[in-house]
Amino acid sequence: MGRAPCCEKVGLKRGRWTAEEDEILRRYIQANGEGSWRSLPKNAGLLRCGKSCRLRWINYLRADLKRGNISREEEEIIIKLHSSLGNRWSLIAGHFPGRTDNEIKNYWNSHLSRRIHSFRRLNNDGASILDVGNIVGGCKRKGGRTRRSAMKKNHTYLEIRREKVHARAGTFPTKPLPQKPTQKAVLTKDNEVPVAPSVDKVNDVLEPQGEFEGMESWIAGSTTTDSESGFFVSNKGLENEFFLYDEVVEGEGGVTGFIEERENGILGSNEGSESGVTVLQEERENGGNEKDIEWCSSLDNSFEEMGYLYGEWLDWKWDGVEDMVREEDTGERWSWLWESNNEEGNCLAMGHEQ
DNA sequence: AAATCTCGCAACCGCTTTCAC
DNA sequence: GGTGAAAGCGGTTGCGAGATT
Numbered sequence: 001m002g003r004a005p006c007c008e009k010v011g012l013k014r015g016r017w018t019a020e021e022d023e024i025l026r027r028y029i030q031a032n033g034e035g036s037w038r039s040l041p042k043n044a045g046l047l048r049c050g051k052s053c054r055l056r057w058i059n060y061l062r063a064d065l066k067r068g069n070i071s072r073e074e075e076e077i078i079i080k081l082h083s084s085l086g087n088r089w090s091l092i093a094g095h096f097p098g099r100t101d102n103e104i105k106n107y108w109n110s111h112l113s114r115r116i117h118s119f120r121r122l123n124n125d126g127a128s129i130l131d132v133g134n135i136v137g138g139c140k141r142k143g144g145r146t147r148r149s150a151m152k153k154n155h156t157y158l159e160i161r162r163e164k165v166h167a168r169a170g171t172f173p174t175k176p177l178p179q180k181p182t183q184k185a186v187l188t189k190d191n192e193v194p195v196a197p198s199v200d201k202v203n204d205v206l207e208p209q210g211e212f213e214g215m216e217s218w219i220a221g222s223t224t225t226d227s228e229s230g231f232f233v234s235n236k237g238l239e240n241e242f243f244l245y246d247e248v249v250e251g252e253g254g255v256t257g258f259i260e261e262r263e264n265g266i267l268g269s270n271e272g273s274e275s276g277v278t279v280l281q282e283e284r285e286n287g288g289n290e291k292d293i294e295w296c297s298s299l300d301n302s303f304e305e306m307g308y309l310y311g312e313w314l315d316w317k318w319d320g321v322e323d324m325v326r327e328e329d330t331g332e333r334w335s336w337l338w339e340s341n342n343e344e345g346n347c348l349a350m351g352h353e354q
Numbered sequence: 355a356a357a358t359c360t361c362g363c364a365a366c367c368g369c370t371t372t373c374a375c
Numbered sequence: 376g377g378t379g380a381a382a383g384c385g386g387t388t389g390c391g392a393g394a395t396t
Contacts, residue, residue, distance in 0.1 A: 014365080014366075015364095015365075015366095015389090015390090016364070016365080016390090016391095017364085017365085035381090035382090036381090037381070037382075038380075038381065049366090050381085051366085051367090051381095051382090052365075052366075054381095054382075054383090055364090055365070055366080056364090056365085059364080059365090060364080087384095087385065087386085088384085088385085089384075089385065090383075090384060090385085101383095101384070101385080102363090102364080102365090102385095103363090105384095105385070105386085106362075106363055106364085107362095107363095109362090109363095109386095110361070110362050110363075111362090
C-alpha cells in the first residue's frame with residue numbers, strides 16, 4: 001500500500017508566503033499550539049500544505065528565531081561542527097539557539113563550502129587543477145552579480161592577503177620566476193613556501209615597493225604550467241590577458257615560443273564552465289584524478305575526505321595573521337582567504353616553484 | 355537603459371524516522 | 376509486530392535582487 005500524500009495538493013497555494021498568510025498561521029499557532037500540521041491548514045483557513053505550514057513556522061515565524069547575519073564566531077563553529085558531523089544540519093543547528101537547520105544549510109552551501117573548496121585547492125598537494133577559467137581578464141564575464149561579500153570589500157582583500165602572504169612566507173620573490181617550473185608551490189603550514197600573488201587584480205593593487213618590487217614584472221610576462229593538467233599559461237606581459245598552450249618551446253633564457261596557442265582557451269566563457277569545470281572535464285577525460293574534481297560537482301558530498309582538510313585549515317597557524325587582518329577592520333577576519341575564491345579568480349595555485 | 359548573468363535564500367520534494375494505534 | 380500518519384531531515388529548485396556589460 002502506497003503512502004498517502006501529506007495533504008491534498010490540488011488547489012493549494014505554493015510559493016512565497018504573504019504577510020497575510022504569515023499572520024493567519026502565527027495567530028493560529030499562538031492560539032492552538034504547534035503540531036497537527038496535517039489538519040492545521042484547514043482549521044486555520046490556509047490554502048497551504050501542512051508541511052509547508054510547518055516549514056514556514058519553524059524557519060521564519062517562530063518567536064525565538066535569531067535573524068541576521070551569521071557571525072564570525074558562528075561561522076567557525078559551523079565549520080568545526082561540519083567537519084565532525086557532516087551534513088547533519090539539524091544537529092549542527094542545535095548548537096545555535098535561534099538558528100534553523102535550513103539557515104545553516106543555506107549558509108554553508110552559499111558561503112562556507114566554496115571557501116573550503118578554494119582553500120582545499122590551495123592546500124592540497126595533489127589537487128593541481130589550474131583554475132584559469134576564473135582568472136579575471138582571461139574569463140570575460142558578460143555580466144552577473146558579484147558576490148555580496150566581495151562587493152563590500154572589493155578594494156581591500158588583496159592588500160590584506162598581501163600582508164598575509166608576507167607574514168607567512170617571510171620572503172617574497174623579488175626576481176622573475178624560473179621559466180619552466182617543475183613543481184607547484186602550495187601553501188604550507190610552516191611558512192616556507194612563498195606564495196605567488198594572485199594574477200588578477202595584482203596590477204590594480206600591488207605597487208612595486210619594498211620587497212614586492214619586481215613582482216609586477218614577474219606577473220607581467222610570466223609563463224607557468226600546471227604539472228598535471230599539462231597546460232602552460234602565460235599572460236605575455238599583457239595585463240588581464242592570459243593564454244594557454246599545449247606546449248612551450250624552450251630556448252636560451254627560457255620559453256621562446258608556444259605551440260597551439262589558445263587565447264583564453266579553456267578560459268573561454270562562463271558558459272558551461274562554471275568554476276573551471278571545462279578544465280576539470282578535460283582532465284577527467286584524460287584520466288585525471290576523480291578526487292580532484294569533486295569540489296566543483298557537488299558541494300559537500302565528500303565531507304569525510306574533507307575532514308582532513310578542515311583539520312589542516314583550522315589548525316593553521318593563524319596567530320598574528322588574524323590580528324593583522326583585524327587591523328584592516330574589514331569585518332572579515334579571513335578575507336584574504338575567502339576572497340581568493342574561485343568566483344573571483346584569485347587562485348593562488350599557479351603552479352610555481354619559487 | 356536594457357540585457358545578461360550570478361548570487362542568496364525561501365520553499366519544495368522525497369526519503370527516513372518516529373509515533374500512535 | 377504491523378501499519379499508516381506525522382514529523383524530521385537533507386538535497387534541490389525557482390526566483391527576485393542587483394551587479395556588470
